[in-house]
Every structure is written in C-alpha cells, then in structure tokens.
Amino acid sequence: MQIWQVIAALAVIYLIFFILSPPFRSFDTLLSIFGQASILAVLACGTTIVLISGGLDLSVGSIFAVVGVTVGILLAEYELPVWVAVAGGLALGALLGALNGTIQVLTKVPAFIVTLGGLTAYKGLAEILASGRDLSRFPESFQAIGSGYLMPMAIMFVTALSTGLFLTKTRLGNRAFAIGGNAEVARLAGVPIARSRIYYYMLGGLLAGLAAIMEISKLNFAMPARGQSYELFAIAAVVIGGTSLFGGRGGVGKTLIGMLIMQTIIVGLSYMGVGTSYQRIAIGVIIIMAVYWDVWRRSVR
C-alpha cells in the first residue's frame, strides 16, 4: 500500500465524522486526536522497525510498565535529577528489548513465544518493583515532558523523523528490510543477521521506554498496570498504516497515519456516543481488514 492511499483513507474517515458529528468539527478535537496518538505513536515507531525486520515484540507494553515504574522510583523515592531518571529509563527499555532479541538469537525460540514470555515476565517485574510504593508527585520539570499537547506532539514528530531517517538512510536501518524480506539471502550476502536483529529489538525497547516516560510525566504517577495491551495497539497502528506483518516492507510515516486513523475512529465514535466496547469491535474489524489487504496483495503477485 502506498502512503498516499493511507493518507486518503485517513482523510475520508475524518470527513465522515466531520459530517456526522457537529462537536467533532472543533480544532480541540483535532488536537486531542494528536494528543492521544502521540504516546502510542512513539511506541509504534519501535514496533515498525521490529516488524519490518521480520520480528515481533509482544512485550513492549510490559517494558513500558517496567520503565514507568522504575523512572517513578528514581524520581519519587531516590529523588534523582530528572535527566538521570530519564536516561536510566531509556537505557532500561533498550536493555529489556535487547534481551528479547538476544534470547531469540541464542535459543531459536520463535519471536512470538519469547516476547509472549517477556510480556508476562516483565509485567511481573513491574509489579514487584512497584509494590508498597507511592510513585507520584514528580518534579515539575519532569511533568513538562508529557503534559499538554505541544511537547508530546513534538516528541512524536522528532521520534518519527529519526526513525524514518534511520530506516531509509542508514546501513543498519536498510538491512532491516533485507532481513525481513529474506533473512537467508541476507545471511548469504554477509549481513550479520543475529546482531542486527538484537539492535532492532533494542530500539523497540528504547522507544517503549520513551513512551512510558511521556505517559508517567503526563499522569504524574506511575503504576504497573499502565501499558497493558499497548503492544497490540502499536501493532494495529503499524498494520493499518500498511507495513507488512510479514516483514520487508513498510515505513514509519505509514505508522503515524495508521495511528491517527485509529485515534480518529476512537475519538469520532466517542463523540457520536458509541461506547468503548463497540469501539474495540470496530478497531478489531479494521485490523483484520488491513492484514487481509496485505495478504491479498501478496497472493496476487
């Protein structure tokens, strides 16, 4: 799928709600779509890299939880400087992501299983870390990261731009497409597949960490339940945007549009009085349609 097709789909969906629902027409609505999209979009940038390389990381929602809780502890309990807590959180996210990749490369257990294990194990870790602690009331300078619309949107755009440049301009980024397209050809061409894959998972974990920092800053508290099913929303946004679930094709611009499509539908349906449960059903149907499109396109070739 070309990116203009995805943009056209977003425009059509936006227009439908614009016509159907008068309150949807305000500028504030547009801001809240972007605002709600921003944190998940940062996470989804990492998911885009991993999926393009032919991988899958189901544990990023739990990495999100661990990083959120850890940064919360560093700030609320140890009262470390904000930059130290943020750097520590990003490093921890990267480390947990790299661990997922390393386990896969060493054991050859499929990504689905390794990261499913990571999903529950990291979640447990987050709960242990958080138990008996009050993780709230962070310094004001930290709260600036995720509050309002401007900062989260700026972080989203900078992250998307950097991820896009990484994928299209750098050696490691370009190799993600080759490995996801045909790992055996890449191996025979001399690409260090195992090492590259670990880097992609590491970047996925890093961006999950960044998203977690944005969220606890916005909420002004941290708890291990945050991040639940975020990996599924991120994967949904990536495939709705048109990045192949089978690797080798895609881009971060598409993911951004995919995330905006999803948030527009959620916000639009809420404005029309459609409940959360029905919204979930709608998103589910759209995910299946998006992947069906990918499968169908592959079969005709």
Place this chain on the structure above:
Amino acid sequence: MAADTARPILEATGISKHYGGIVALDDVDLTLYEGEVLAIVGDNGAGKSTLIKALTGAIPRTSGVIRFDGLETQIESPTDAKEAGIETVYQDLALVNEISITKNVFLGREIVRDDWLGRLFGVLDFKKMDSEIRALFSKLDIRIADIYRDAQAFSGGQRQAVALSKTVMFGKRIAILDEPTAALGVRESKMAMDLVGSLKDHGLSVIMITHNMQHVLNYCDRVMVLRLGRLSAVRKVSEVDGDMLVALITGANEGDA
C-alpha cells in the same frame, strides 16, 4: 585448455557433509584452475548444491580442507568466502524481492558516507553506490534503467543478470554459480550464459552447477560429475560428449574418480 598450463587456484579435499545419519556429500575432491570454467553436473540429490554451500561456508562442513593459492584457508561463513575473493550466486537465494536493485547489489557491503554522518550513524552513500552500479551495468551490457525499483519488478533474466553482476563487482578471484539458467527462457538463458562466459574476461575463475549439457559443452573447460553424494568422474570437456555425460550422471557408466 586452461587446465594444462594453469595453476590451481582452489583445491578442496575430502569434503563431506552429514545430516545426522544421512551422508549428503562423501569425501569429494575439487580442483579449480586459474581462468577456467568448471562445470558440476549430477542428478537431483547428487549433492551439487550441498558441495558449493559447504565450499562457501553457507553450511558447516562435516570434514574437508580448502586450500586457496596452495595455502590452507578457513572458510566457515559466507563472509570468510567473500574475504577470500569468492563470490557465490545461490539458486533462488540471490536477491531480496522487497528491496531495490542498488540495495541488493550492495547488500552486506554497503558504502557508507565518507564523513561524520557515515562514521557515526552509518549513513549510506547512495549516490556513489548508484554510480558504481551504472558503470558496472554498462560494462557488462546489462540494460536495467530503473535501479531504484524493487527486485520483484524484474524478469527472471534481469534478476539473474543482476545476481551475476555481483560476482564481477565483488568477486576478486572466483565466481560460483548454482544453476544460473534455472527457470529462464531460451533467450534469457543465452543472455545469462553469455554473461557467464564473459566472467573469464573479468579475471574470474568459475564453478558452475548446471543441468544443461549444451551449456557444459559450449561454455565450460572441465566437468565434474557427482552421483549420490560422491565424485564419479572429472573430464575435460573436449574429451566428452552429451551421451557420455548422461551415462556418467545416471550411473550407466560407473566413472573412475
């Protein structure tokens, strides 16, 4: 005939490959002389692809020694083979469909920009790679204008031409080709084989797996026959004809090697 005067460039002795209890390749010797085209023929399952994969480090060998220019050389991975100057075109594993021609040719050996962006972030120098490919394609008379399109968009013949061009671009000494005309039409086969024939002029010695006896007789200097994982004969092409080769392949003639 090259084999009479030339010196050996590659000598592999006692190459074996076992998969558990199954012997895919049993104690095979191979010698490649400087500047020759050596054909490997044999029935399906004779061990041809296994032999070149074992030679180029694509699969681990069970046993065997490889000498390069008379010196024992460790070739344990595709990267080792490339560093020794051996460039291989594996059957069905030559190109990634999802990436462009430029990116395919330079896959694994991308050119990084010669500035801080290149050193720090590994930013690629697409301009340089594109111009090197255009120069290569014009040297080899390969007519592919749109090198930015995904490999998927091209015909079998064009794809094979691109894969073969990698051997000229990077193969310093030896090109190894696994059935370069498999799945190609008559006209495309001729184009591919002319390209194979020209590899010699670019200073490469060639090992080529083929099922086409005409290609053996027209383009090769020597031929080795594999049968059931063993070497059954090595002949000069000038001393054989198609019927003799078929007899050696099927086992009607027991061979002697």
